[in-house]
Amino acid sequence: MGAAEKLEDPLPFWPAAMPREMALAYTSVSEAQMRQWERAGVVRFRPRGRNGAMITERVQLDEAVRQLFAEVTEDMDFGDGE
Numbered sequence: 001m002g003a004a005e006k007l008e009d010p011l012p013f014w015p016a017a018m019p020r021e022m023a024l025a026y027t028s029v030s031e032a033q034m035r036q037w038e039r040a041g042v043v044r045f046r047p048r049g050r051n052g053a054m055i056t057e058r059v060q061l062d063e064a065v066r067q068l069f070a071e072v073t074e075d076m077d078f079g080d081g082e
Contacts, residue, residue: 017055020045027061029068039065 014026023043037043042064045054058075 014058016059017057018061019053022049023061025054026058027065029065033068042067054056067072 015022018026020034024031027034029055034043038045043050043060045056066070
């Protein structure tokens, strides 16, 4: 079961910063993808949440998803020989 399925009700809004489980639900990416973004420094979690919870900025998640789809859509011209 992915993180998105664990949320019973949709959130009325997405906060500016969120902990890991919420970030996974927000982006709908796998745990492995989130770890890859962390290793690459695209998404950074900081101990700034309630009781020292590790949180990240929503804007970092948005940019990471944009980059993820940019990799797929770059130059899909396979050429026709002309």
